[in-house]
Amino acid sequence: MRKFMFLLLLAINALTAKSQWSNNASVNNVVSNKVGSDYNPISVSDNANGAIIFFEDYFDGNIYAQHMTTAGTIAWGSSSNPVSVCVSAGQKYDASAIADGSGGAFVAWTDYRHDAYIGEVYIQKISSAGIAQWTANGVRVTNNVSRDDLLPLLCQDGLGGVILTWYGDDTLAHTIQNYAQRYNSAGAAQWVADGIQVTTAAGFRASSSILPDGANGAFIFFIDTRNDPNGMDYSYLSNNDLTNSDIYGQRLDGAGARLWTNNGAAIITAPGNQNDDLEWDALPDGSGNVILVFNDGRNDIGSYTNYDIYAQKVNSNGVPQWAANGIAVCTAAENQFTIGRASDGAGGVVVSINYESLNRIYAQKITSAGAAAWTLNGVPVSQAGQVIYDGVMASDGSGNSIFCFSTSVNPVLKAQKLNSAGILQWGIAGTDVCNNTLSTPNNPSIILSDVGSFIISWSDNRNSALPSDQDIYASKVLATGVLAGTGSSPYTTVANGNWNNPVIWSGGIVPPVAAVVIIRHNVIGNVNASCASVTVEAPGNLTVNNGILFSVTN
Numbered sequence: 001m002r003k004f005m006f007l008l009l010l011a012i013n014a015l016t017a018k019s020q021w022s023n024n025a026s027v028n029n030v031v032s033n034k035v036g037s038d039y040n041p042i043s044v045s046d047n048a049n050g051a052i053i054f055f056e057d058y059f060d061g062n063i064y065a066q067h068m069t070t071a072g073t074i075a076w077g078s079s080s081n082p083v084s085v086c087v088s089a090g091q092k093y094d095a096s097a098i099a100d101g102s103g104g105a106f107v108a109w110t111d112y113r114h115d116a117y118i119g120e121v122y123i124q125k126i127s128s129a130g131i132a133q134w135t136a137n138g139v140r141v142t143n144n145v146s147r148d149d150l151l152p153l154l155c156q157d158g159l160g161g162v163i164l165t166w167y168g169d170d171t172l173a174h175t176i177q178n179y180a181q182r183y184n185s186a187g188a189a190q191w192v193a194d195g196i197q198v199t200t201a202a203g204f205r206a207s208s209s210i211l212p213d214g215a216n217g218a219f220i221f222f223i224d225t226r227n228d229p230n231g232m233d234y235s236y237l238s239n240n241d242l243t244n245s246d247i248y249g250q251r252l253d254g255a256g257a258r259l260w261t262n263n264g265a266a267i268i269t270a271p272g273n274q275n276d277d278l279e280w281d282a283l284p285d286g287s288g289n290v291i292l293v294f295n296d297g298r299n300d301i302g303s304y305t306n307y308d309i310y311a312q313k314v315n316s317n318g319v320p321q322w323a324a325n326g327i328a329v330c331t332a333a334e335n336q337f338t339i340g341r342a343s344d345g346a347g348g349v350v351v352s353i354n355y356e357s358l359n360r361i362y363a364q365k366i367t368s369a370g371a372a373a374w375t376l377n378g379v380p381v382s383q384a385g386q387v388i389y390d391g392v393m394a395s396d397g398s399g400n401s402i403f404c405f406s407t408s409v410n411p412v413l414k415a416q417k418l419n420s421a422g423i424l425q426w427g428i429a430g431t432d433v434c435n436n437t438l439s440t441p442n443n444p445s446i447i448l449s450d451v452g453s454f455i456i457s458w459s460d461n462r463n464s465a466l467p468s469d470q471d472i473y474a475s476k477v478l479a480t481g482v483l484a485g486t487g488s489s490p491y492t493t494v495a496n497g498n499w500n501n502p503v504i505w506s507g508g509i510v511p512p513v514a515a516v517v518i519i520r521h522n523v524i525g526n527v528n529a530s531c532a533s534v535t536v537e538a539p540g541n542l543t544v545n546n547g548i549l550f551s552v553t554n
Helices: 234-238
Strands: 029-032 038-045 051-057 063-068 083-086 092-099 105-111 120-126 147-156 162-170 175-183 205-212 218-224 246-252 265-268 280-284 290-296 308-314 327-330 336-343 349-355 360-366 388-395 401-407 412-418 431-434 442-448 454-460 471-477 490-492 516-519 522-525 529-531 533-536 541-544 550-552
Touching (some): 029 051, 029 063, 038 454, 051 105, 120 147, 147 205, 290 336, 308 336, 308 349, 360 388, 401 454, 412 454, 431 454, 431 471, 533 541
Parallel strands (some): 529 550
Antiparallel strands (some): 038 051, 051 063, 105 120, 162 175, 205 218, 218 246, 308 327, 336 349, 349 360, 401 412
């Protein structure tokens, strides 16, 4: 007798079975369910395979943090009483965070405590014990009565400190520029007050990306209007009427000196808008270079119906290394937007692509030489018919890429894994991270944990009828695509073969009676066997030989 059923994915080994993670995708782990509405979780590593998760409260305007260990336990306070990062008066927005390398983290945000309309940048360092290390409620980075300072981003300086960049909209001077500041481990500013202006060229710039340069300085890339016919007109930029914004870059040394000329280095100057405030990012290639992935309107001048995705490699001197103005990642018809990128482990990049017209995620790999390695315009990651509205991705450090995304069709938070050849590893459907029927999971954040596993956190409204009233949840996804946690441990196939061959099973053990089984490969039932339940995920298949008794008890 064969009986197949869908079931919640469970943990896979004895070590995980002792943890505190929930392996139930409709239950998960509560990170914060305090009074208020928590959203925008940002995860950073705790240097011990756990995650420090920062988040904002929509109702009280404050910033909080919680520490989830690799075992799934809450390390700071409780879910109803997380660590308070900043609880001063006024709203706080656009928090960003990075690990400090010592089990703690740096976090920065835009703060309106002094003026409801003019934001300022604040920064704080949190120790591995969840204790603020600098001034209570943060160190004031900027202080300009007419400049709205927005979207701070961070990178380590290699000496225990941090470099941050942001853009400032000066309503009196009618200019928008990028700035940067460096803080040592004690929270003392190292550069001029209010920050260094990243470039002094004509025009405006915003929407930055920052990376450490490996020599106590930073690479900063930004959207630049100097080549736009309206790029010197503040009112045009405010109304988003640009038609030819470009990408430029700058490198600052540890003393804050500009290394790529005062005007910065031209990275992408193709026709149309590059990025135009859409998603984009950069990452190191492991050899001192930086790879930028960005949305590009060179094939869409002003219509906003045919944006594509391009990429470019830049060396430490600010010189592009691939084709002039970058190489195409995806140029399919209509709009495609990047929702993430990750290292391929060999000096290249894997890019997550959201096809707007198909409501589906694809992926493409660009090698270190700047060549597309997979099918033209990418390979499918999500299933057809799933409307995607949020997504992130990461690398497992072994050449595989992990994708996490929210769907609005029977709202589910899913995860999928692609190997270095672009082949799905967790079945066509992927893994359900959260499928609670009362929840609309959104704003996922992902951080690498131990042995190829990942901790994923998100905003979740299951405890309220109001979509705006949210809590923070998390789950840990193992390298095999099952959720870590207590409960019955499933036996998952890792290769094709006979049922009684231990090599085809995770952990090298043939499933015993009453086991929970997940089949993702071609398995032949060649001996009498019994198990509690079987899930067969495409392209897997279970074939039971004639004369063999195979029973499923649930």
